[in-house]
Amino acid sequence: MKTAHAVPASAVSRNALVLLAAVAAGAALYWLRGILTPLAMAIFLLIMIDGVKRFIEHRTLLTERWAGIAALVVVILGFLGAIAIIVYGARGFFDQASDDAVLLGPRLDQILADVYRLFGQHSPPTASELIARVDLSRYIAMVARQAQGVVVGAIFVMVYLGFLIASQDGFRRKLVNMFPERAARFEAIDVFQRVRGGVEGYLWVQTVTGAMICAAAWLLMRAVGLQNAEFWTFVIFIVGFIPVLGGAIAGLAPPIFALVQFPGYWPALILLIGLQAILFVVGNMIQPRMQGDNQNIDPVVVLLSLALWGQLWGVVGMFLSTPLAVMAMAILAEFKGTRWMAILLSGDGEPYVDKSGSGETPSVRVKTPRPPDAAEA
Template sequence: MRSPISLPTSTVARNALVAVAVVASGAAVYWLADILTPLAMAIFLLIMIDGLKRFIEERTPVPSHLAGAAALIVVILGFFASIAIIANGALNFFDEASGVTAGIGPRLDQIIRDVSLLFGVEAAPTASELVAQLDIRSYLAVFAKQAQGVVTGSVFVMIYLAFLLASQAGFRRKLVGMFPDRTARGEALEVFHRVRGGVEGYLWVQTVTGVLICAAAWILMRAVGLQNAEFWTFVIFIVGFIPVLGGAVAGLVPPLFALVQFESYWPAAILLIGLQIILFISGNLIQPRMQGDNQNIDPVVVLLSLAFWGKVWGVVGMFLSTPLAVMAMAILAEFKGSRWMAILLSGDGEPYADAEAEKPSAQRRVNPPQPKDR
């Protein structure tokens, strides 16, 4: 029998291997996007189910098997309810818009004239002239294709989730077979718990802050009188899980539709200023206090992760970009050959901050956990 190949152990060679592995992995996730996208969403839902199950077990007297069933039902119903609410809200929005089309055209013409005068343009085009230059059929075809993709993707997500739930029973036996040594098994579990804790912390922060933002935004939109306030509130909650772009959509889209609905610019201005204040308070006062060390990621990395996963997996990749960055940092920090990458991903150079959150800050920095020499 041939002896196993001996890999070089120098730092340069090890880092080169890590870089090559990262590039190869990026190419793989790009070419296998159709397969991996629903799988990633299913894993994400599985983490949500597991976290909700443990929350029910710790906070209620419900037995373990009933807690798991309740968590599964809640997450699946929430998943399909989100799709249904967005679809029905969009249909209702277009129905109402079609009923007031006669009033929208002149209002759009007035907005275009006012904006043109600000830039010194006297002969402004009308809304109908601008629409005539657009290829409406191509946009409708893209929209129909995206809607079909959402339905098909949802079915595959549920199939993957069912198989993942069925395979959970043998996970512990697989772990024992992969890591016969108790020490190595404990280290693997530690990595798993760190990854799971980071994703669950991200979900918790985004959910709580999203509810607070939506409550304040709904009150503001109802006070102004914006149509479909409930629909826009739910859209704000969903896009809140997309970093950077979510805040832009939440703060700009409702005021834009207020421009068309109202004859005056004041309701749109009130919405714009009010939503920006809400998002500023949430992003600078509430979220940083809640996050703690759960999302110790550099903001540039968050932006690059959003761009990369959005390019690779589309909208699903945008939703999962931050959790995937948290997972990558936790895994890379476990190995000496890749720990430098985890340090670059972290916000303060301490990729182990999440795992050591219970220790005093000074002690964490003096005695950080040591990565494994692998």
């Protein structure tokens, strides 16, 4: 008869403390989501500004100061422009839909009749009957609250971003005081570079592949004759930063609205097949080659991160879910006690590789050069 092995009390206590700390951290993130989500988005924009600044500095004759100003203007205008396009584009879309409501009613009735006939039913309800069962005032109020929340959130993001930019000058002095020894300071800078490199690599890949998808999708929608093709193109680009759900929205929303616009079903079918083909080619052939080692994240982790951060922070959490997973893997891989977590998060079981070949110094799979001021810190 085999005897059971006793688990050391220290291990049980440590695991219990880790579990309690994780639960407490999750509760704090959810409770403080109104404060933390604008801050997280501001940090995200700050990383974008830094990447754009270095891009401009390396490819133009601008100095570091002017490159930083140009990057700041580009990112802020892009952020505010995206919000403006979404708000005004959505308003124009719904205004046009309300103007065409008289023509949409018979088309919706025809679609309902065809769907019911497909399943052997011969007494379908009309569109007006279905709309009468819906509490439109509640949904309109919900949309109004969401729009107000977007505007208020954008204002807080700009405020946080301004303070983060103003505090950058003192960060280097703080780093020196936090890590008096040069070796520890260089190691902290190296960790920061890998975290930043992972986020920037994700942004670069998503931006380039999103532009490819949008260009092909716009040509397809214009060829079919879908109304508001530019609005749908921008929506496809924005939701492309949300893993899993972004592709579903991009591939299904335009065909659904094509069902209502056109008298037949062929335009919607062409859009459905064409958009799915575009997403398949870019997502399975082009994007993996561009990602390389920058996003060595397990697909299951991407899905779980989307669900977790979406539950904690809503839409903002969905947008930031993959960058946060990349950051978590990069940080966890640096400590001996948490490397097993980074291994679970990684896609191939190797969240870090050995730079020197000695097997002593792990580093996350992100290829980022050391900044020029790293040795001066």
